[in-house]
Amino acid sequence: MSFPLRATRTLGRMSNVVRAKTFTSPAAMMVRGLRTSSLVRLAAGQTQGSVPPDVADRENPDLTAAKVDAYLASKLLHPDIGGDPSLERGQERADEAGMPQIAVSAMQGQFLTVLARAMKAERILEIGTLAGYSTSFLSKALPPHGQLDTLELSPLHAKVAQQNFLDSDLFPFPTIHIGPALDTLRKMKQPEEGGYDLVFIDADKERILDYFLEALRLTRKGGVVLVDNAVRRGRIALEVNDEPSVDVTGLRKLYDWVEQDGGKTVLMSAIQTVGAKYWE
Numbered sequence: 001m002s003f004p005l006r007a008t009r010t011l012g013r014m015s016n017v018v019r020a021k022t023f024t025s026p027a028a029m030m031v032r033g034l035r036t037s038s039l040v041r042l043a044a045g046q047t048q049g050s051v052p053p054d055v056a057d058r059e060n061p062d063l064t065a066a067k068v069d070a071y072l073a074s075k076l077l078h079p080d081i082g083g084d085p086s087l088e089r090g091q092e093r094a095d096e097a098g099m100p101q102i103a104v105s106a107m108q109g110q111f112l113t114v115l116a117r118a119m120k121a122e123r124i125l126e127i128g129t130l131a132g133y134s135t136s137f138l139s140k141a142l143p144p145h146g147q148l149d150t151l152e153l154s155p156l157h158a159k160v161a162q163q164n165f166l167d168s169d170l171f172p173f174p175t176i177h178i179g180p181a182l183d184t185l186r187k188m189k190q191p192e193e194g195g196y197d198l199v200f201i202d203a204d205k206e207r208i209l210d211y212f213l214e215a216l217r218l219t220r221k222g223g224v225v226l227v228d229n230a231v232r233r234g235r236i237a238l239e240v241n242d243e244p245s246v247d248v249t250g251l252r253k254l255y256d257w258v259e260q261d262g263g264k265t266v267l268m269s270a271i272q273t274v275g276a277k278y279w280e
């Protein structure tokens with residue numbers, strides 16, 4: 001199932017200034033485009049659900065990776081990309097629908113835009129839509145004739161994402177394919193104009209290798225496959241994973257595959273990041 005149609009509509013626009021009043025710390029208040037809920041949690045020093053503690057400087061515990069991310073976001077988020085107010089509205093819509101807060105951070109999202117633009121990507125595939133937060137950043141990297149396919153299991157997530165794409169007036173408009181991503185991928189062919197330039201894998205972690213192999217099939221030679229959550233909060237390096245809720249098996253299969261490939265098919269690197277999404 002897919003939502004290929006482009007349509008336009010307007011929603012009442014709530015200003016960022018109004019929204020900033022809900023922030024509880026000065027550091028949070030200076031941020032545009034970062035998610036209110038994450039910042040409120042951060043300001044309160046809380047961790048919720050599976051959100052790990054922030055990464056802090058040993059000598060100065062008030063200096064945290066999230067605080068630095070907030071500073072960078074206040075300086076670097078582009079008003080029409082990471083600072084686009086429709087992104088914040090989209091996250092609120094997702095919160096209202098009871099969806100988990102597991103999207104990329106604003107800075108990570110804008111990195112997606114930078115990467116895709118630097119590659120001059122015209123065709124992008126995303127695995128794991130959620131409310132379409134990262135999808136918006138990818139759409140904003142594409143030329144008007146570009147193609148963006150995004151795969152999502154949950155019809156609720158797809159519905160909210162579709163509303164968010166309409167609200168953001170995205171062009172090119174992403175096509176959401178609803179269903180188990182592996183089934184969808186196995187039916188997909190390379191786009192007629194050529195393989196995907198960029199694939200972003202960010203769905204269930206157990207099947208990362210399956211997604212990666214399908215992505216290789218669908219990607220043009222020299223294209224890029226980006227895998228989110230590459231270290232699973234560092235648990236990838238533990239012989240015995242002390243947090244069973246954080247799956248590392250899928251990633252280990254991927255890294256084993258790359259090791260066995262011995263550089264014949266892919267050249268891979270992994271970067272550990274800190275920031276609003278802590279250590280990932």
Ligand SMILES: C[S@@+](CC[C@H](N)C(=O)[O-])C[C@H]1O[C@@H](n2cnc3c(N)ncnc32)[C@H](O)[C@@H]1O
Nearest residue numbers: 103104128130133134152153180181202203204
């Ligand atoms: C981490 S979220 C994606 C976040 C999104 N990329 C962003 O940053 O805004 C993962 C998404 O993958 C979806 N998902 C989980 N298992 C899936 C599957 N088997 N097929 C397709 N989507 C799946 C979940 O419903 C969830 O919406």
